[in-house]
Amino acid sequence: MFQKILIANRGEIALRVLRACKELGIQTVVVHSTADADAMHVRLADESVCIGPPPSRDSYLNVHQIVAACEITGADAVHPGYGFLSENAKFADILAAHNITFIGPTGDHIRVMGDKIEAKRTAKRLGIPVVPGSDGAVTEEKEAKRIAAEIGYPVIIKASAGGGGRGMKVAHTEADLEVALQTARSEAGAAFGDDAVYIEKYLQKPRHIEVQVFGDGFGRGVHFGERDCSLQRRHQKVWEEANSPALNAEERARIGGICAKAIADLGYSGAGTIEFLYENGEFYFIEMNTRLQVEHPVTEAITGIDLVHEQIRVASGGGLSVRQEDIKFNGHAIECRINAEDPRTFTPSPGTITHFHTPGGLGIRVDSGVYSGYKIPPYYDSLIGKLIVHGRNRVECMMRLRRALDEFVVDGIKTTLPLFRDLVGNADIANGDYDIHWLEKYLAKEE
Numbered sequence: 001m002f003q004k005i006l007i008a009n010r011g012e013i014a015l016r017v018l019r020a021c022k023e024l025g026i027q028t029v030v031v032h033s034t035a036d037a038d039a040m041h042v043r044l045a046d047e048s049v050c051i052g053p054p055p056s057r058d059s060y061l062n063v064h065q066i067v068a069a070c071e072i073t074g075a076d077a078v079h080p081g082y083g084f085l086s087e088n089a090k091f092a093d094i095l096a097a098h099n100i101t102f103i104g105p106t107g108d109h110i111r112v113m114g115d116k117i118e119a120k121r122t123a124k125r126l127g128i129p130v131v132p133g134s135d136g137a138v139t140e141e142k143e144a145k146r147i148a149a150e151i152g153y154p155v156i157i158k159a160s161a162g163g164g165g166r167g168m169k170v171a172h173t174e175a176d177l178e179v180a181l182q183t184a185r186s187e188a189g190a191a192f193g194d195d196a197v198y199i200e201k202y203l204q205k206p207r208h209i210e211v212q213v214f215g216d217g218f219g220r221g222v223h224f225g226e227r228d229c230s231l232q233r234r235h236q237k238v239w240e241e242a243n244s245p246a247l248n249a250e251e252r253a254r255i256g257g258i259c260a261k262a263i264a265d266l267g268y269s270g271a272g273t274i275e276f277l278y279e280n281g282e283f284y285f286i287e288m289n290t291r292l293q294v295e296h297p298v299t300e301a302i303t304g305i306d307l308v309h310e311q312i313r314v315a316s317g318g319g320l321s322v323r324q325e326d327i328k329f330n331g332h333a334i335e336c337r338i339n340a341e342d343p344r345t346f347t348p349s350p351g352t353i354t355h356f357h358t359p360g361g362l363g364i365r366v367d368s369g370v371y372s373g374y375k376i377p378p379y380y381d382s383l384i385g386k387l388i389v390h391g392r393n394r395v396e397c398m399m400r401l402r403r404a405l406d407e408f409v410v411d412g413i414k415t416t417l418p419l420f421r422d423l424v425g426n427a428d429i430a431n432g433d434y435d436i437h438w439l440e441k442y443l444a445k446e447e
């Protein structure tokens with residue numbers, strides 16, 4: 001087991017990882033920018049190292065400083081959290097070259113899945129169902145038209161290097177396609193330094209369903225069931241649930257089994273998420289994330305398994321603490337992402353939190369790094385906390401969520417809490433009847 005883990009992240013996830021380390025009796029080092037000197041994870045860590053000024057590229061993305069911090073403090077492993085360097089293959093390689101363990105998969109696995117064209121090709125080879133579309137990058141308009149005619153309109157043009165919901169264009173007709181292809185390529189080139197784009201069928205009313213997988217480091221793969229993250233705004237997840245209200249136990253076992261086998265065949269090690277769109281009973285792979293996800297706590301709630309403990313165990317060579325048959329799904333869990341944003345316009349609302357009071361009681365978990373008097377710096381993501389609620393079934397979970405949202409107090413800034421208070425009373429949400437466009441349509445109506 002590791003002696004000392006360096007946490008290369010900030011906010012709620014830094015605290016989340018820190019908690020797991022403390023439980024496992026592992027010493028912790030956190031790195032932080034000058035803007036985060038007062039952050040909770042800095043206060044609670046055994047050691048902290050200031051690695052630079054506020055902009056992420058000078059601090060949380062500064063590989064040299066982070067490696068230096070490992071060497072100064074004698075950390076033997078790095079947990080990257082999500083975002084920042086968590087899916088940076090070069091970072092994983094550099095740590096390996098310094099004999100520091102990256103708590104995550106190998107640089108090569110990150111590289112394959114980071115390139116969406118390559119990821120889709122790999123998924124197909126491993127027997128994972130994919131969205132119909134081009135086999136690789138598409139550059140010629142003629143070829144694009146031929147493929148689109150074959151799969152049928154509407155189609156979506158996606159950047160191979162895309163991420164965070166950026167670099168996508170939908171074409172409804174052949175006339176749209178020309179412009180969509182050109183804009184997608186130039187936007188991808190400008191945003192990612194790589195103008196490779198590919199085409200796939202645009203699914204009209206899918207749900208976003210993702211499977212949590214783990215490779216144990218010894219060639220075995222398991223799945224921890226799925227999460228439904230269909231409630232999105234601008235391709236960003238807002239509310240996540242486990243299990244999906246749309247799947248039954250057979251479908252869960254079927255897609256989970258396909259994913260677990262793929263992970264084993266890939267020789268993958270650590271946590272991963274295989275993301276699908278789901279429509280008319282069919283799954284279509286869209287991408288794989290080679291890291292811990294923001295929404296992992298809903299899986300923890302229904303399985304009772306600490307996924308960060310498992311990541312640390314696997315990375316240290318100790319394998320998983322559970323076999324597939326030990327993973328049982330109990331009840332239902334929902335996570336609300338609480339952002340420091342205006343609940344209508346979603347414009348960021350940094351500033352000082354004058355009062356912060358979190359709900360409690362059975363089945364309630366709040367993962368947050370903020371506190372009363374905390375000043376939210378304007379430089380980073382607006383996520384200030386996650387409310388995760390568990391119940392014996394979805395009805396009980398929703399009842400408890402409504403009560404928990406009423407108890408939650410965040411004063412001094414605007415947050416997305418009012419949005420969740422509206423959603424929890426909505427009939428479609430109560431029925432679990434929504435697709436990936438539901439929230440955008442709902443917000444448009446409310447305006």
Ligand code: ADP
Pocket residue numbers: 131156162163164165166168200201202203204206208232235275277286287436
């Ligand atoms: P990113 O890596 O940028 O998050 P993804 O490929 O995961 O990109 O897609 C993000 C979101 O875009 C999906 O959750 C879905 O809402 C939408 N999307 C992606 N591909 C399709 C498709 N073929 N049809 C319909 N919607 C899609």
